[in-house]
Amino acid sequence: MEISLFTKCLFEFIGTLVLVLLGDGVVASTVLKRSKGFDGGWIVITIAWGLAVMCGVLIAGPYSGAHLNPAVSVGLAVAGSFPWAYVPGYVAAQLLGGFCGAVVKTLSGSSLRYLFKICSSFPRGSPVASMPLLL
Numbered sequence: 639m640e641i642s643l644f645t646k647c648l649f650e651f652i653g654t655l656v657l658v659l660l661g662d663g664v665v666a667s668t669v670l671k672r673s674k675g676f677d678g679g680w681i682v683i684t685i686a687w688g689l690a691v692m693c694g695v696l697i698a699g700p701y702s703g704a705h706l707n708p709a710v711s712v713g714l715a716v717a718g719s720f721p722w723a724y725v726p727g728y729v730a731a732q733l734l735g736g737f738c739g740a741v742v743k744t745l746s747g748s749s750l751r752y753l754f755k756i757c758s759s760f761p762r763g764s765p766v767a768s769m770p771l772l773l
Contacts, residue, residue: 646702647727651735653698654706658739660690666743708732 664686667675675682691706698704703720705711711728714720 641701643724643727646724647731649698649701650705650728650731651738653694653702653704654732654735655739655742656697657690657694657706658736659743660693661687662740662743663746664690702728706732 664675664678665683667673668678668682670676694706695704698706705714705728708729711720711725711732715722715725
């Protein structure tokens with residue numbers, strides 16, 4: 639059974655989202671002072687990024703080939719191993735997946751609490767103090 643281009647792009651989106659979410663999450667965990675992973679070091683970051691790539695590949699691999707990176711899609715198309723007609727959809731899905739993964743990470747747990755704490759330190763009624771209401 640042939641997998642549709644939409645399904646392939648959807649799994650590229652999900653795989654890239656998971657990759658960025660997990661990778662950015664571990665970096666945030668090791669650099670934010672109030673997190674449990676603070677000062678974990680480069681070895682924690684590199685191992686976790688490797689696992690993040692593995693998770694993205696395991697999610698997208700069976701359906702789309704798990705490019706997870708526009709450079710891979712374009713490179714395969716240049717080499718003749720991937721149809722050029724698929725490149726715009728794959729690239730769009732990868733860019734949107736990466737962006738959405740970063741947004742989800744930014745709005746998750748500790749980052750959101752820090753935003754509220756920073757904004758609440760400004761005087762009441764100022765534009766910055768009301769910024770959390772926009773989220």
